[in-house]
Amino acid sequence: MKFTSILLIFLGFLTPIVGFSQIHLEGEVRILMKEGLIDCSFELSNVPEIEAYNILLNKGMNIQFFQNTEKQVIPYSGYYNGRMRGEALAYTFIDENRQLEPMPKKFSIKYRGAFPVYEDLLNSFDYKGMIAFNGKTLRAAEQSKWYPVIYDVAKDKLLDAFSYSIKVICEDCAQVFINGDVPSAARDHVFQSSVPRQPMLFAGEFPVLENKGNYILNVNLEEDKANMIFKEIDKIKLFFAGKMQIPYNEKIFLISHKAVTPYKPDQTWGFAIFPTFAYSGVDFNALINGGGKLEPSNLSFFAHELAHYYFDTKILSGPQAWFWLESTAEYLALKAVEEFSPEFYQNRIKGYANFLSGKNYKALAKIKKRDEIDEDYRYVFGPLLLLVFELEFGNSITFQILSELVKRSELASISLDDFKEIALEKGVSLLEYSRFEEKFLNSSEALTHTVEKILSHE
Ligand SMILES: [Zn+2]
Numbered sequence: 316m317k318f319t320s321i322l323l324i325f326l327g328f329l330t331p332i333v334g335f336s337q338i339h340l341e342g343e344v345r346i347l348m349k350e351g352l353i354d355c356s357f358e359l360s361n362v363p364e365i366e367a368y369n370i371l372l373n374k375g376m377n378i379q380f381f382q383n384t385e386k387q388v389i390p391y392s393g394y395y396n397g398r399m400r401g402e403a404l405a406y407t408f409i410d411e412n413r414q415l416e417p418m419p420k421k422f423s424i425k426y427r428g429a430f431p432v433y434e435d436l437l438n439s440f441d442y443k444g445m446i447a448f449n450g451k452t453l454r455a456a457e458q459s460k461w462y463p464v465i466y467d468v469a470k471d472k473l474l475d476a477f478s479y480s481i482k483v484i485c486e487d488c489a490q491v492f493i494n495g496d497v498p499s500a501a502r503d504h505v506f507q508s509s510v511p512r513q514p515m516l517f518a519g520e521f522p523v524l525e526n527k528g529n530y531i532l533n534v535n536l537e538e539d540k541a542n543m544i545f546k547e548i549d550k551i552k553l554f555f556a557g558k559m560q561i562p563y564n565e566k567i568f569l570i571s572h573k574a575v576t577p578y579k580p581d582q583t584w585g586f587a588i589f590p591t592f593a594y595s596g597v598d599f600n601a602l603i604n605g606g607g608k609l610e611p612s613n614l615s616f617f618a619h620e621l622a623h624y625y626f627d628t629k630i631l632s633g634p635q636a637w638f639w640l641e642s643t644a645e646y647l648a649l650k651a652v653e654e655f656s657p658e659f660y661q662n663r664i665k666g667y668a669n670f671l672s673g674k675n676y677k678a679l680a681k682i683k684k685r686d687e688i689d690e691d692y693r694y695v696f697g698p699l700l701l702l703v704f705e706l707e708f709g710n711s712i713t714f715q716i717l718s719e720l721v722k723r724s725e726l727a728s729i730s731l732d733d734f735k736e737i738a739l740e741k742g743v744s745l746l747e748y749s750r751f752e753e754k755f756l757n758s759s760e761a762l763t764h765t766v767e768k769i770l771s772h773e
Contacts, residue, residue, distance in 0.1 A: 337361060337477070337478055337511050338359055338360070338361055338362055338363070338465065338474060338477045338478075338511075339359070339360045339361050339477060339478045339479065339480075340357055340358075340359055340462060340463075340477040340478070340479040340480075340481065340514070341357065341358050341360070341479065341480045341481070342355065342356045342357035342358055342423075342481060342482070343355070343356045343357075343481070343482045343483075343484065344356075344481060344482070344483045344484070344516070345483075345484045345485070346453060346483065346484070346485040346488060346491075346518055347485075347486075347487065348432075348448065348450075348453060348485065348487040348488055348518070348519060349432070349450075349487055350429070350432070351429055351430040351431060351432040351448040352427070352428070352429055352430075353376075353427070353428045353430070353446070353453075353455075353461065354426075354427045355376070355424075355425070355426055355427070355428075355461075355462065356423070356424075356425045357423060357424055357425075357462060357463060358421065358422070358423040358424075359421065359422060359423070359424075359463060359465075359477075360420065360421040361420065361421070362418055362419065362420055362421065362422070362465065363418075363474075364417065364418060364420075365418050365465070365467050365468075365469075366417070366469065367467070367468035367469050368407065368418050368465060368466060368467060368468060369393075369400060369405035369406065369407060369465075369466040369468065370391075370393075370405070370406045370407070370408075370424075370463050370464075370465060370466075371400055371401075371403035371404070371405055371406075371460045371463065371464040371465070371466050371473075372403050372404060372406065372424075372426065372460055372463050372464075373402055373403055373404075373428060373446060373459050373460045373461055374399065374402060374403060374404050375428045375429065375430055375446060376426045376427065376428040376461070377426055377427055377428065378391075378394065378406070378424065378425070378426045379425040379426055379427065380424070380425055381406075381408070381422055381423070381424050382422065382423045382424075382425075383419060383421075383422055384419075384421050384422075389408050389416075389419075389422060390408065390409050390410070390411070391406050391407060391408050391409060392406065392407055392409045392413065393405055393406035393407060394406070400466060401444060401458070401460070402444040402458065402459055402460055403460040403464065405466065408422075418465075424463055428446065428461075430446050430447075430448055431448065432448040432449070432450055433447065433448065433449045433450070433575035434449065434450035437575055437576050437577055438575050438576050439576060440576050441574040441575045441576040441584075441595075443456045443458045443459070443586050444456070444458040444459050444460075445459060445575065446459045446461055447572075447574075447575045449573050449575055451519050451520055451521070451573070452517065452518065452519035452520070452521060452533065452572055452573070453488075453516065453517070453518045453519055454515075454516070454517055454572050454593070455515065455516040455517075456513075456515045456586070456588055456593075457475050457476075457494075457513035457514065457515055457588055460475075461516060462477075462514060475513055476511040476512055476513045476628075477511055477512070477514065478508055478509050478510065478511050478512075479493075479495065479506070479507065479508050479512070479514055480505060480506075480507045481493060481505070481506050481507075481514065482503070482504070482505045482506075483499075483503075483504055483505075483506060483516075483518070484502065484503045485502060485518055486502055488502065488518045488519055488520070489519065489520040489521070490518065490519065490520070490521055490523055490532070491504060491506070491516075491517075491518040492516075492517045492518065492532060492568070492570075493506040493508075493514050493515070493516055493517075494512050494513060494514055494515040494516075494568070494588050494590075494591045495507075495508030495510065495512030495514060496508055497528075497530065497566075498523050498530065498532060500523075513588050515588045515591060515593075517532065517533075517570055517572070517593075519533075521533035522534065522535060524536060524538070524541045526541065526542055526545040527545065527549070527566075528566040529545050529548060529549070529566050529567045529568070529569075530566070530567070530568045530569065531544065531545075531568075531569045531570075531571075531599070532568065532569070532570045532571070533570055533571045533572060534569075534571045534599045536599050536600060540599070540600060540603060543603045543607045543608075544569070544599070544602055544603060544609070547603070547608060547609045547614065547617070548567055548617060548621070550655070551614070551617060551618050551621050551651050552565075552621060552624075554650075554651055554654055554655075555618075555621065555622065555624070555625070555647060555651070558647075558650065558714045559625055559714060559717065559718045559721070560714075560715075560718055561625065561718055561721065561722075563621075563624060565590050565624045566590060567590050567591075567592070567621070568590060568591040568592070569591075569592050569593075569594070569599075570591060570592070570593040570594070571593075571594055571595070571597065571599060572593055572594070572595055573595060574595040574596070578595065578596045581596075582596050583595065583596040583597050584596060585597065587620050587623070589620075589623050589624070589627065590624070592617075592620055608655075611652060611655075611656040611659035612659075614651065614652060614655060614656060615648050615649075615651070615652045615659075615663070616648075618647065618648035618651035618652065619644050619645055619647075619648035620644075622643070622644035622645075622647035622648055623640075623644050625643075625644075625647070625717075625718075625721045626639065626640055626641075626643045626644045626647075626721065627640075628640065629724045629725060630643070630720070630721065630724040630729065632724070632728035632729055632730070633728060633729070633730050634682045634683055634684055634685055634687070634688075635679060635682055635688065635730065635731060636685050636688075637685060637688040637692070637693045637697075638679060638682075638688055638692075638693065638697045638700075639720070639724075639729060640693075641693035641694060641697065642692075642693055642694070642696075642697020642698050642700065642701060643697075643698075643701065643717060643720075645693070645694050645695075645697065645698040646697075646698040646701040646702065646717075647717075648698075649663065649664065649698055649702065650710075664699070664702065664769055665769070665770065667695045667698070667699055667769070668699065668765075668766045668769040668770050669766075669770075670691075670695055671691075671695060671696055671699070671762060671765070671766050672766050674691070674696075674762060675762070676692055676696055676761075676762045678755075678756055678757050678758055678759065678761035678762075679697075679700060679731070679755075679756050679761070680731055680752070680756040680757045681757065696762065696765070699765050699766075699769055700755060700756070700761075700765060701713065701717075702769065703751075703755055703764075703765050703768050703769065704751065704755075706768060706769075706772055707747070707751055708738070708743055708747070708751075712738070712741050712742065712743065715737075715741050716734060716737045716738055716741060719737045719740075719741075720733060720734065720737065723737075731756065735748060735752070755768075
């Protein structure tokens with residue numbers, strides 16, 4: 316049950332990584348766990364030409380200099396009377412007249428940060444934007460901007476997922492992990508990812524459990540129990556791969572970390588920086604029930620997160636962006652729950668339908684702006700729309716369309732026109748599709764029609 320309560324909270328934190336150009340981050344990080352010190356030296360290359368930009372860096376980091384490719388210092392603004400954006404101070408390059416300079420394709424930066432080490436005395440809050448030393452571990456998620464992040468002002472987009480090669484030197488760490496690579500016990504190790512990732516950093520003293528390339532970090536768990544969790548996760552992956560007809564080639568990392576604020580006994584917190592899922596206050600020993608399986612609510616939680624392997628930020632486009640990203644993932648999660656826990660599934664979809672009764676949402680095709688699709692729309696109404704489509708046209712066609720949408724999203728933006736086009740290609744007749752479209756995607760009564768359809772179906 317635990318995971319359901321945190322689901323919506325943390326999904327809100329999922330910051331989209333957007334943009335097709337691949338920035339590369341290369342450099343060195345020195346960590347002093349006991350002192351809470353981080354020393355970084357990075358080069359960013361293949362940076363896209365952006366006219367209005369900020370370079371964002373955590374407010375606790377002090378910049379020594381920016382340099383160009385000739386090792387000359389680059390003047391910048393933002394160090395005096397600076398502007399904050401979230402956790403970071405915003406910097407821009409300037410010329411001798413203090414006018415904005417365009418973003419160079421390549422530049423380097425050297426900086427150092429000192430942070431509190433929360434051993435006994437804690438803070439009143441903790442969240443994904445914290446650079447959190449707790450005496451045992453260091454957690455620095457992408458949101459903290461512990462590494463330089465580019466902000467595209469005109470598009471209001473953060474570019475924070477990079478391919479990378481990062482050497483981490485930490486004398487007082489037993490393990491270091493950077494999202495995108497596997498953990499290492501070496502005191503001096505180069506972490507690499509050719510796939511763009513948000514390089515969350517997690518280091519310190521903790522056990523590492525591994526099974527077929529999936530990992531659990533910082534959890535004292537009997538091997539049997541760990542293997543049951545791994546097995547359940549593989550089961551979900553295999554189910555998705557079969558349905559989507561796209562192999563699931565991703566290893567998963569589960570991290571337990573201690574918050575730097577006091578937690579009540581049943582308080583939990585989770586966030587995902589794909590393919591890493593991080594939790595505070597979660598008892599991993601209790602994830603698996605007596606039968607060696609994930610409790611249905613936990614299964615549904617993991618299934619949703621695992622579904623983002625397919626529906627990742629590449630699919631974020633147009634006004635229906637949140638539908639493409641989240642409603643699809645939740646639909647897949649519902650289908651996994653149906654497969655492995657049919658009774659729970661029936662209750663859940665009825666619960667979703669009842670939750671929606673009396674609410675007032677615009678029909679999906681009438682959405683003009685992204686934010687019109689709020690959280691309940693994304694996670695409850697959206698998945699039910701896909702379910703209604705399935706009830707009308709079948710499970711197989713629905714999955715074939717989703718699979719094709721994922722493939723198209725690799726190359727271009729997608730829209731409801733693509734959905735329709737693929738549906739017709741897969742054998743739905745134009746007449747039938749038009750009926751569906753009118754009733755569930757266009758009508759001002761679309762929500763009522765959806766709820767009725769779900770509740771009348773047994
Ligand atoms: Zn999601």
